[in-house]
Amino acid sequence: MKRIMIVDDDASLARTLELYFRGKNYEVTTYRTGHEAFEGWRREEPDLVLLDVQLPDMDGPEVLENAKREALEGEVVMITAFHDTEATLKAIRLGAADYLYKPIDLDALDLLLEKILIQKAERERLARVSHVVSKSYKPNQIIGRSKAMLEVIKAIAQVAQTPASVLLEGETGTGKEMVAQAIHQESAPDEPFVAINCAAIVENLLESELFGHERGAFTGAAQRKIGKLEIAAKGTVFLDEIGEFPLELQAKLLRVLQEREFQRVGGLKTLPMQARIIAATNRDLEVMVRESTFREDLYFRLKVFVIRIPPLRERVEDVVPLTEYFVHLLNEEMGKRVSRIPKAHLEALKSYDWPGNVRELQNVLRRGMILSKGEILELNENWLEKKEQPRKAQSEAAPNPDEQEVLQSLEEVERAHIMKVLKHTRGNYGEACKILGISRPTLRRKISEYNLLVESSD
Structure with a gap:
């Protein structure tokens, strides 16, 4: 027999609900105050609790909060005569299954309780065929039992004992920053960890963000600003999405890595660079080097020690x-x-x-x-969408004769697209580079390589 507890200081409503549920073969108890209800809840272990928001001694959400603190069981439905949004939201946050407004519609209450009991039974079934969550994890812990992640953990331990620059490679969302933090914690836990997202800062502010600036160095520089390299001291500077680092600033970053010193923008004083540099990228920097969008010398300076984080x-x-x-x-x-x-x-x-x-x-x-x-x-x-059909299987599938088309080589497609963009920009190389996402030297090389007859307008 299901046990239901009714908590309401309205004697008439409580009596009506008591008779109604007894007629449905529920075991029913009723209470008028919050303190009585809480003590009864402890003793009876009800399946359902109908809990009024407004009670003489404490409000319903407070009763619910005390019950949850002691991990008392029972599905809770809040009932109220007032459209008290704040109290309702608090009750839901505390774990109430639902709520109803007075006057109570018994048919609606029936449907709601039936749904709640079905959900409760399903949760109990799942509990019997479920995996128990371990409690042995710590914050910022590198998680992995696969061979690939054990290699990453091993690499972290190896490089942490040295001041070497590190390049983290991996797709978006693989946890590159967490790996960078793990290296930092192993090598300089008492020093600052300073992260910079190179793609999130506009180019004309990135230099100041990294190196700092002196007062009056440029319009708007009303006072001296300490840069991230200086803030990091003997800690770690994490350059996320290094592939987006502006080509014009790459030479300055290279000099910092080579000379281990820098100057604030507009400053004359040379400051020592004591921090370790950890860079991360989801792009292929080797390809970018071939396309002249990333300096080869900087690439080799950054990849002293490479860790690939697998997807x-x-x-x-x-x-x-x-x-x-x-x-x-x-x-x-x-x-x-x-x-x-x-x-x-x-x-x-x-x-x-x-x-x-x-x-x-x-x-x-x-x-x-x-x-x-x-x-x-x-x-x-x-x-969770299903996995796509493997590419190999897709390529081996027989083509539909009605859907066959003339397929071009990648070179032909690239040549045609560059020509289309140059026509659109009327030969403006700067605008074309923005649309194509490549540098001016790369565009000139492509024009020469594909023998495109285009006259520059800039």
């Missing part, structure tokens, strides 16, 4: 420990108590291709944690 699809063994780790962190962040993950969810997570890598996994889990009300992680597996 998540190449280390499926790490999906489960990563999931446990993020659930552990999100429990603390959101005040949740999720401790079990249905095995079906884990299989779905392991079979997904993760184009957004570890960052996408974290976002999917965050979304699930928001929806999770108890100990079981609630994920909608429809969030």
Whole structure:
């Protein structure tokens, strides 16, 4: 028999609900005050609790908060005569399953309780076939049991003992900054870790951001600014998305790496550069060097020690420990108590291709944690699209004769596109470079290579 607890100081309503639920074979208890309800909740372990927001001695959300603090079980529906948005939201945050406004529509209440009990039964079923989340994780821990990640962890330990520059390579979302922080923690934990996203700062501000500037160095420089290299002291400067570092500033960064010194913009004093440089990229810098969009000498200075962080699809063994780790962190962040993950969810997570890598996994889990009300992680597996057909299989599939088309070589496509852009810009090389995303030297080389007859207008 299901047990329901009714907490309301309206004697008439409480009596009506008591008789109604007894007629439906519920075991019913009623309480008029919050303190009585809390003590009764401890004793009776109800399946359902109908809890009024306004009570004589304390409000309903306060009763619920005390119950959750002691991990008392029971699905809670808040009932109120007032459209109190703040109290309602607080109750939902505390784990209330839903809420109803007075006067109570018994048919609506029936449907709501039926839905809640079905969901509760499903969670209990999942708890019997679920994976228990480990509690042994620490913040900023490098997670991985795959061979590829064990190699990354080994590389971190090796390079941390030296002051060498490090280049981190990997797709977006693979956790390059976390690896950089791990190197820093192993080598200079008491010194600053300073991160700069080279793609997020406009070119004319990046130099000042990195080196600092003196008062009056340029229009708007009303006072001296200390740059990131100076702030980092003997710590670490992390240059994220180094492939976006402006070509015009690359020579200055190269000199800093070579001479281990720099000057503020507009300054005369030479300052020592004591920090380790860790750069990260999701682009192929070797290709950029060949295209003259990245300096070869800077590339070799940065790649003293290279660590490649593999994409998540190449280390499926790490999906489960990563999931446990993020659930552990999100429990603390959101005040949740999720401790079990249905095995079906884990299989779905392991079979997904993760184009957004570890960052996408974290976002999917965050979304699930928001929806999770108890100990079981609630994920909608429809969030995870199926893997695409393998490219090899796609290329070997027989073409449809009706869909055949004349296919061009990559060289022909590139030549035609460059010509199209140059015509659009009427020979303006500067505008063409912006559209094509290449440097002027690369454009001139392409024009010569493809023998394009275009007269420059700039």
